[in-house]
Amino acid sequence: MNKRQRKKVRKKAAIQHYKESGEDLLHCEQCGKKLDVLNEYHWKWGTCGSYCYGKLVGVYY
Secondary structure (H helix, E strand, O other), X not given: OOHHHHHHHHHHHHHHHHHHHOOOOOEOOOXXXXXXXXXXXXXXXXXXXXXXXXXXXXXXX
């Protein structure tokens, strides 16, 4: 699968997930910035960077 197709499939899956659960996979859970669908870090953890992930798990207050 090439880059364009992978991006299309992931966006479609994220939209379907939002319809079912109400959880938005296309935006950072902590700060709300738009996430890149092809970036594995964004897709795996749902945050835009390590700082937002640290805030999410409680390392930073």
